[in-house]
Amino acid sequence: MRIRPASRLRGRVQVPGDKSISHRAAIVAALARGTTRIENFSTSADCASTLGVVGALGVSVERDGATVRVEGAGTDEGPPRFRPSRQPLDCGNSGTTMRLVAGVLAAQPFASVLTGDDSLSRRPMRRIIEPLELMGARVSSVEGCAPLRVEGRWPLEPVRYEMPVASAQVKSCVLLAGLGARGSTQVVEPRGQTRDHTERMLASFGAEVATDWPRTPVPSPSGRRVVVTLKGPAHLRARDVIVPGDFSSAAFLVAAAAMLRGSDLQVDGVGLNHTRTHLLRLLMGLGAYLKVDLASGEGCEPVGSIRVRGERELVPDPEDFPPVAGWGPNGETGSNVVRGQAVAQVIDELPVLAVLATQVRGGLEIRDARELRVKESDRIRAVAENLRAMDADVVELYDGLRIYGPTRLHGARLQSFGDHRIAMAFAVAALAAEGESEIVGAEECVQISFPEFFPLLESLTER
Ligand code: S3P
DSSP states (O other), X not given: OXXXXXXXXXXXXXXXXXXXXXXXXXXXXXXXXXXXXXXXOOOOHHHHHHHHHHHHTTOEEEEETTEEEEEOOOOSSSSOOOOOOSSOEEOTTXXXXXXXXXXXXXXXXXXXXXXXXXXXXXXXXXXXXXHHXXXXXXXXXXXXXXXXXXXXXXXXXXXXXXXXXXXXXXXXXXXHHHTXXXXXXXXXXXXXXXOOHHHHHHHHTTOOEEXXXXXXXXXXXXXXXXXXXXXXXXXOBOOOEEOOBOHXXXXXXXXXXXXXXXXXXXXXXXEOOTTTOHHHHHHHHTTOEEEEEEEOOSSSSOEEEEEEEOOSOBOOOTTTSOOBTTOSTTSOOBOSEEOGGGGGGGGGGHHHHHHHHTTBTTOXXXXXXXXXXXXXXXXXXXXXXXXXXXXXXXXXXXXXXXXXXXXXXXXXXXXXXXXXXXXXXXXXXXXXXXXOEEEXXXXXXXXXXXXXXXXXXXXXXXX
């Protein structure tokens, strides 16, 4: 994919349905009794993997464009009536599919095998194996990685599980297993809340699930421990779902518009769940012009519109980016640091934030983001290598990146590393650069989350 520089982005768009929420809608619908109609289902290859896996378990799934109908296998008593699959269940590139479905299969009275592509087969799975085994399932792996063989059991034992890594996938895995446990399953998030789509989806399908932090637009304060409690065994009832637009897809367009002077972009119908939208708070702290309107929706997820204008240089407000004493390796004071529990709430947006940082006065430092090393690619390395190729000044840290700014980026030959978010982040970088860029493998890998990305970006671009 070749990308020429742009002067600005202008227009009003909607992005396809949220990937995280679509996975959950399909999985929870499969567990429920009755027929669920899901509208605005994600167009991503990852969510197609989830539908494929659910179908392979004997659940009837019909898809007509963005509308999906799922005949759930739920019952009033006992486990849902899934059919064991003779073939391995192929999760493709999708960590969410593998980790969430493993939770479901842990509470089925049969064994299943979960496989994925090369990237997924390198990603850490001990984080789900440990809690599922504590609940009474048996999970074998290849040194902590896929393929996974899940020997399920019904009912499982409930657990109180304190998560060693901040991961919504691990939390969701335990909660989905908890549906088949006799008693209260608890997940403790010691350093603040990760995305809570599973909790919301389960509650709307009739599960008794409670979070000790109110579901308001107010984020849990930094470092606060959050406990989610789910009562099992739960018997879910089908209901219709409308999936909001994907904030993480919109984020690439929003970041590009904030970076390119003269841009004026509005994204409508986008999910505004506060556990996902930390990027907006960071952009505000950099002085970007943003207008966020929350529509009064009926569904279980907040939805609204985001308008962003590229009006001025991005300058960190010291109130939002206070200097951090003793932060550097020799106890020096750092400034413009993004770190702590907020990192989990901006995890998928960090590659594009790193690109944006090249245009921020004083740059940005991203820390506490070691998880980026075990995403679809090692995103810390991928970002550092590509930024360097564009002549940015960047230091790779074990748990993040230090990016100096503002710098002039130069068009270059870039790698996607087979990672959709790296491809899209560097498409944004290429718009802001001097000279043309090429991103190797970009068109294929954006299919994973946002197949419409390149044509949509092109339709908004003014040169
Ligand atoms: C996701 C959770 C996050 C995120 C991923 C989607 C989810 O992963 O990076 O893109 O849908 O639960 P982790 O739970 O591994 O942090």
